[in-house]
Amino acid sequence: MKLVTFESAGSWRAGIVIDSSIFDVDALLNGDSATSAPSVRQLLAEYGGRLAELSARLIAAAKVNPKAVVGPVDKVRLGPPVTDPSKVLCIGLNYNDHVAETGRALPSHPDIFAKFASSLIGPFDEITCSNITPNLDFEGELAIVIGKQCRSVSAEEALDFVAGVTVLNDITARDLQYRGTQWLAGKAVDGSTPVGPALVTLDEVGDIQNLDIRTRVNGEQVQSSNTHLMIFSVRHLVSYISYFLALSPGDMITTGTPQGIGAKRQPPLWLKPGDTVEVELQNVGVLRNVVR
Known part of the structure; x- marks a missing residue:
């Protein structure tokens, strides 16, 4: 199942993608009584x-209620799959090659920072923060979304609490990031973080720890890796975080970026107005955003 958030009359609504079309979830669940x-x-x-049950119900309803269709997925404006998460937790330094390019030691525990819902934008929205920093960088990442409340879960059971996977570009203002010892200023700029295009449930993703991930700037590949190269697996991350923090439905955990970031290139490759940056995650989708 692919869940999306789409814009309708100036507000966000939940949708499901079926055969390249978006259907309004509320209309499918409630028909004419949708309020x-x-x-x-x-x-x-x-x-x-009960995501499998929900998927079957929505697909069956779409067959008998074609009026619930919103339009082709490529013709409808999408927002972040979850527009209002209570928590956006981010993992830094989670690929061996990225740790090496930063010159840091391998972490013994996950390095965690946070973003806010105000930093999230849709998968094809413009990134409009080049006026804040001349050192705008890209970081293609796999992100997971929590489906069920969890606290102190084991690594073995961790995926039972994950609703699915999406794609995130951890756009970073490097100068703001390194002005102090904390990364928040550079990582949580308003309207800086593309997410989407869909929340893809685990049954459609395949092996979450064996997905190709690539980033391109103006068509040139700048990052290429696979999630099996993570230092801390998704299972480990969910278990580790849930030990000290209750995770709720809709919470997002983004799992780190591989090598190739702009800051570590010679010369540095900073994003500038007019650039198009894409992040593609196997079996999940593509972000495509223009910098303004």
């Missing part, structure tokens, strides 16, 4: 433990 549209986060709160 209020749940967000994807609210949908996960209700169905996070």
